[in-house]
Amino acid sequence: MSGLDDVIAAETMLSEVDGANGRLVICGYRLDELAGSKSYEEVLALLAGEVLPRGAALKTRLGMARLRAFAEVAWLDEAILALSITEGLRALMARLPDGEDADTALLLVAAPAVFVPALARRKAGQAAIAPDPALGHAADMLAMLKGKAPSKAEVEALDIYLVTVSDHGLNASTFAARVVASTRAGYTSAVLAALGALKGPLHGGAPGPVLDMLDAVGTPERANSWLTGELARGERLMGFGHRIYRVRDPRADALKGALTRLGAAGDMDADRVKLAEVVEREALALLRLKKPDRALDTNVEFFTALLLEALGFPRDAFTGVFAAGRVGGWLAHAHEQVANGRLIRPQSRYVGPKAA
Template identity: 80%
Template sequence: MSGLDDVIAAETTLSEVDGLNGRLVICGRRLDELAGKTSYEGVLALLYADLLGEDEKTIRTRLGQARLRAFHHVAHIDSDLLALSLTEGLRALMARLPDGEDKSTALLLTAAPAVFLPALIRRKAGEDAIAPDATRNHAADMLAMLNATPASAAAVLALETYLVTVADHGLNASTFAARVVASTRAGYTSSVLAALGALKGPLHGGAPGPVLDMLDAIGAPDKAGGWLASELAKGERLMGFGHRIYRVRDPRADALKGALQRLGAAGGMNAGRLALAEAVEREALALLRFAKPGRTLETNVEFFTALLLEALGFPREAFTGIFATGRVGGWIAHAHEQIAKGRLIRPQSIYVGPKAA
């Protein structure tokens, strides 16, 4: 099957993924204009222009209030829910939220992952969940709820850069799932749950963790070339390299590499870990150009995502949920756009089974 490659399924004003030139545009703004320079609330002001029509400062206030509302649902975390994976636990808590197509529902859904994920991480570790502080910005409050102490300015900027970088990315699998469900008028919560189900799959949102497994297996910069060459000889995929759409370097990789370097300069990550990652990236790109000369396989967003989230103290099992924390803004914006401007999504299929008698 083609996977619907090159099929146009929607018109959008939200984001443009230019795979040939390695550009990501969010609501008319290039990623390099936003990442590390704009807050997550600022990007929501762009994505939610038609939905909320509010500025960054107002969204920050309303999002803080929504985090307080979301925290009430943390009381429902029980042993059965804790037995689930973090992604499944997040999905279960999100399913408790009311459905609708109103602004209040949209804000609650946007706020909830940043509250639920730290609570699940802490409760799984046998610790109490930390209540939100509505006066903080979204990234700062998420880190404070994770660590029970205010985060450094460098850590907040790093997480904020990540959330901005992954906020929207065209009609990817989870966003398409959200638009399909929204087209039925099922509501924003149903749309977000469908998107989260799609994101759970390892071919979409589940790949950053294995990047760290690869770095752990290599261990030292001088071992990178031999280990990577051995994996390629066995036909294994090098995690963190190549992308379905980008035919040049993924611009999100550069945004997150810059965030990592700033975090490292501020003493927020292990210098040896960053040196190992840079050696692995350098060796992998050289080997891929030699082994697969007919393909362009560059560093993708997953490579530096893994390092950044690890440096911020998130466990590997949480990476998909943190992705959802940023991408939920795009999901809801696309759901709103589909409801406002689209029709029921109902593609055709071609029957290739046995003929009836």
């Protein structure tokens, strides 16, 4: 099967992925113009301004929506805690009301930022922490995770991450959201479908194994031999290569910049950064040598793993944090589909046995 490569399934004003030139444009802005200069709330207003409030009202109402979402944490029982954080997030979000209004959209944006820290803390045997609606979205998410005020550099780093992953064309989870939205099932149903797609290791479930790779390498001196051995066994090097980008993923540079800021503020393990830099350099050199016919460059997963680890998120939470950023894009696409599209109903070609 082709995977629908190069098939145009929607027209959108939300984002453009230029894989040939390594560019990501969100609502008319290049990613490098947004990351570090606009907050996640400001990017939400760009993406979903037709369904979410704008300006100061967005921050205020999003803060109150986090409080509403926290009421659902009371339903965290042993059965949910036995699940992965991604599956627990899905279970809690399935309890939220459905609709196509601003209150539903705000709650859906708020929920992952509340549920992921709560699940991480409860699974670690700690009490969940209530949100502070006066804080910005990234700052509150970190405060709920850490149980203390995060540093300015940490808040900026998470904010850059949420902006960087907020939207990315018609990827698998976004397409799932648009298909469900096209049935008029409601925004919650669309987001749940997207979250189910994001769980797959070929989409949003891949950053954690980057850290497994770094752990296995251990020291910079072992990088070349370990990576050479993996390639000789036919293994994939995690954090390299992308379905769309033929050159370096622009999101990798945005997140590397966030890591640099963390390091300058003293909030990043210098040895971990050095190891990652050596692994990246050696991996790129080996891939160009051994797979010269394939475009395999650093992708968003490599620096996502390092950044979220530095911010204190457990590996099991990485997909959930991805969802906390991407939910803005999912909602924007769902709204665009409802407002301008129709029921998505493609055709298939039958290749089975002929009837008598």
